[in-house]
Amino acid sequence: MTTSTHLMRQRRFLPLFLTQLLNALNDNLYKNAMVLFVVYQVYDSPEMETLISGVATALFVLPFVLFSATAGQLADMRDKTKIIRWIKFAEILIMSVGATGLLLxxxxxxxxxxxxxxxxxxxxxxxxxxxxxxxxxxxILPQHLHKDEVxxxxxxxxxxxxxAIxxxxxxxxxMPxxxxxxxxxxxxLIGYVTCRWVPPAPAQSDENTVDWNPIRASKSLIAFSMGNLELRYSVLxxxxxxxIAAILSVQFIPLAKNVLLADKQVAAVLLVAFSAGIAIGSVSINALLKGDISARYSARSVLVLGxxxxxxxxVCRMWNLQPQxxxxxxxxxxxxxxxxxxTFNLLLIAVAGGMFVVPLYAFLTTRVDKSEASRSVAANNFISSIFMVIGAGVAGALGFFGIPLEEQLLLSLILCVFSAQLARKLHATEALRDAEVESLR
Known part of the structure; x- marks a missing residue:
């Protein structure tokens, strides 16, 4: 059975789902409370606002570049559930430090x-x-779920x-x-209690030596991800x-304010629509594929997104309305x-995005040996972080050179074409592999 309601009743999935949900919730609650408080209550200058927001984003993304390779190795070579418990315990200490800073x-x-x-x-x-x-x-999903549930x-x-974001x-x-x-x-604290219910997930690899050198480990991780065709196309x-998401996120609030002439509450409403669309697309693609992990709809999804x-x-170009x-x-x-x-257009953009990306994430954990699944995801996190930084930087540069916000949206179309081409190659490779498996039967 592949239905969402079935999985949400299973101990082999529900505690993990709640743990990651609480993790994302706390990340974003803390980050936004901190940035908004510092920007609006401590400083009062656009330059400092931009600096604080930029530093906060950089500090949060930097560890993905530095430590993704090590994180992937560690998760493959140790019990994943034990690592989760240590991570969630560390979160209590980290948030205590952050809360102290906020209180001061x-x-x-x-x-x-x-x-x-x-x-x-x-x-x-x-x-x-x-x-x-x-x-x-x-x-951890392929260890706890059946193949048609992943x-x-x-x-x-x-x-x-x-x-949660x-x-x-x-x-x-x-919130005050x-x-x-x-x-x-x-x-x-709730996240730590919840993670205690995640079932054991022992190491699937015979390797037990973690390379703690981030540069050497990252090079090895890139070589690993590019050496498997299905993994390479999925990651890219x-x-x-x-x-694309990074470019849109940089443009989103300025576009709401300067093009749509809307206040920050309107920007929040549009963010709700976007996040709801991603959630809808993420769940609905499973119903469309009926549990089959395949990229056959991915190229179409990202082209529809474009x-x-x-x-x-x-619509933005037609928006010539003036507020009272x-x-x-x-x-x-x-x-x-x-x-x-x-708003509905934005919702559908997000639905298409969710339908595009979810099967590709499933490829990361099912097209490699279970002993390499964490490194596969870590490779994606590492490379995606670099792409996000470049995308955000390009969007910022376009704004600096005076390119209108509406025209900046069109930059994403080029990346949609690249994504669709990679998805087509992935589906062709997937079909070839399936044919080879069938011929051996």
């Missing part, structure tokens, strides 16, 4: 000399924490992650700072997708004739 800042005590450094140390540590947890949340499990993990972002922006301080510690297609981006661009005040409020925005079209 809220009280106005040694803000620049102690409070902000503590917050950034905790943010970097949470990036390390997520780097080591990331390979496990996908690689796609459904992957879709649920992806959907849960996006829902959205809720964390909203809570981080809406003292509630956020208590919340990050409480969520870390996912990485191009995350480059067409929808063109439609979104067109400085910016549209939520209700003023929703009352505009193009608002529902634009």
């Amino acid at each position: 800042a809220a009280k106005g005590v040694q803000i620049e000399s102690l409070a902000i450094p503590l917050m950034f140390v905790a943010l970097f540590a949470m990036g390390v924490h997520s780097t080591f947890f990331g390979p496990i949340k996908y690689a 796609l459904a499990g992957t879709g649920l993990v992806e959907a849960g992650t996006y829902v 959205l809720v964390g972002m909203m809570l981080g922006g809406a 700072i003292m509630y956020s301080i208590v919340g990050v510690i409480v969520i870390a 297609a996912i990485s191009y997708f995350w480059a 067409v929808l981006l063109i439609a979104f661009y067109g 005040g400085e910016l549209f409020t939520v209700w003023e925005f929703l009352a505009q004739p193009l608002a529902l079209v634009l």
Whole structure:
């Protein structure tokens, strides 16, 4: 049985699902509470706002580049469940440090000399924490689920992650700072209790020597990921997708403010639509594929995403509406004739994205030996992080050179074509492998 409701009743899946959901929730609650508090309560300058936001993003992404290779090796060579428990215990300590920094800042005590450094140390540590947890949340699925359940499990993990990111972002922006301080510690404690219910997942590899040199380990990881055709095409297609996501994320809030002339609550509504779309697409692709791990719909999905981006661009160009005040409020925005079209368009873009990326994540853990599944996911995390940084950098450079925000959207179309081509190659390789297996029977 491959239905989501079936898996959500199983101990071999539900505790892991809840653990990763709480992990993503806490990451984003802390990060957004910290950045918004520092930007709006501590400093009052656009330059410092940009600097703080950029430093926070860099500190969180950097560990994925530095430690993904080591994280993948460790998860393949040790019991994944034991690693999860150590990671979740570390989260309690990390969030205690971050909460201390937030508390000092809220009280106005040694803000620049102690409070902000503590917050950034905790943010970097949470990036390390997520780097080591990331390979496990996908690689553990083939150990606990049946073959025809892996796609459904992957879709649920992806959907849960996006829902948790959205809720964390909203809570981080809406809750008073003292509630956020208590919340990050409480969520870390609940996450640790939940992870204790994850069944054992012993090492599948006979290797037991971890290479702690990040440069050498990263080179080895890249060679490993590029040496398997299905893995290579999956990793590169996912990485191009995350480059698209990085470009859109950089453009999203400026576009809402400067093109749609909408306030930050409207931007939050659009983020809700986007996150809901990813969740819908992540779950619905399993129903379409009926549990079969295949890339046969991936190329079409990302091309549909590209067409929808063109439609979104067109709606933005047609948006010549002026608010009564400085910016549209939520209700003023929703009352505009193009608002529902634009929101639904954004929802469908995200649905297409979810349908594209979930089967590719399933390839990472099922097209290699179980003893290499974590390294497969780690390779994807490493390369995707680099693509995201490049994508965000290119988007920032376009803005710096004065390219209008609407036209910046079209940059993503090139990456959609690259992703579709890689997905086609992946499906062709998949078909060839299936034919070879069939001929041996």
